Amino acid sequence: MPTEPRENPNLRATEADREAVVERLQEAAADGRLGFEELDERLGLALSATTHGELVPLTADLTPAVLPSTAKPLVLDGGSHGLSRSGRWQVPPHITVHGGSGGATVDFTETECVLSEVGVEAHGDKGGVTLVVPDSWAVDSDEVDPGFGGVTNRTTAGHLPGSPLIRLTGTGGSGGLYVRHPSGRQRRRQQRT
Template sequence: MVDDGDEQHSGPPDSRMLRVSDAERRHVVGVLEKAVGQGLLTLEEFSARTDRALSAQTRGELNSVLIDLPDIRHRELVGTEQPLVLSTGAGTVRQHGRWTVPRTIKAECGMGTISIDFTTAVCPHSEVSLHATVGAGTVTVIVPRGWTVVLVEAISRSGSVVNKATDPPDPTMPVLRVYGRSGMGTVRIRHPRGRGR
């Protein structure tokens, strides 16, 4: 954590002014397609909003094309989702299968096991942050080949924080930024077993 001592910048930035990625723009266009299918938008409205979405530079601009759509609004606004929290003391937690990846994931493990598998997950974001904290247990993270894994933080007392997902990255696929902290346990990031993607 960096503290520059400047109290003027101590508050969080206005999320509406944060820049958006191509993946987020494509995600919103997909939401607009669903709205047409539900009869919420005409084809003319869809075309106009798609143009606005694809040219949006900030979250405020991007979210403005969804703001008046009932139901969809609360599920799909970019940057408003809650982080996924996976926590266990001495048990087992598994996040596998087809699931939608949020922008931020927190994995907190005492003596148990947490397994997070992104292999068949749907990730609408270009970047995802994972904060993994382990006591004496294990957090295993499985990422598809092509994903970029950036080990931002690796802090360990007598355990380990290991990134084995080192295949060549595909620039069109997501970046996973990992902040790993271990007491006596293990945080391990790897690709799926076998040669397939």
């Protein structure tokens, strides 16, 4: 992962930013990538961080900078009945999703993603495609052809350094492409689990 944040490193960190880094550090310790002493030290630094620039180095060595080229792309098709990919799943470096006539939803909120960047090629077709991403992730939708259905990106501009960036390409078709953060109901369900 590049150590340069995509935003100003002097930008003040939020409580959610600190919590996301703490969660990533705890996962790294559970995977055996951090020892207990180093975990304790980094947790202390994360909890006392006031800027994004202080958070970046804490997880920079835990996420690979290069996408694995051998991973198979994930291809999803809404077909005539629709499709929803959610829950816990491993995010590959590239995903192609077609809305078909039934629509397709790809929910990244509970996924395991160690990549710094994920390519998503989405085609809204008639049913449309919806992407749901965690608050700390960023989505670049500048390369999408809006088609008749258009592209709506309701994600916030904030991007926690060290979190994945989705590079969205494709076309809105007639159903459109919609990108958002989890709804209030989804957030409550995640907190319960």
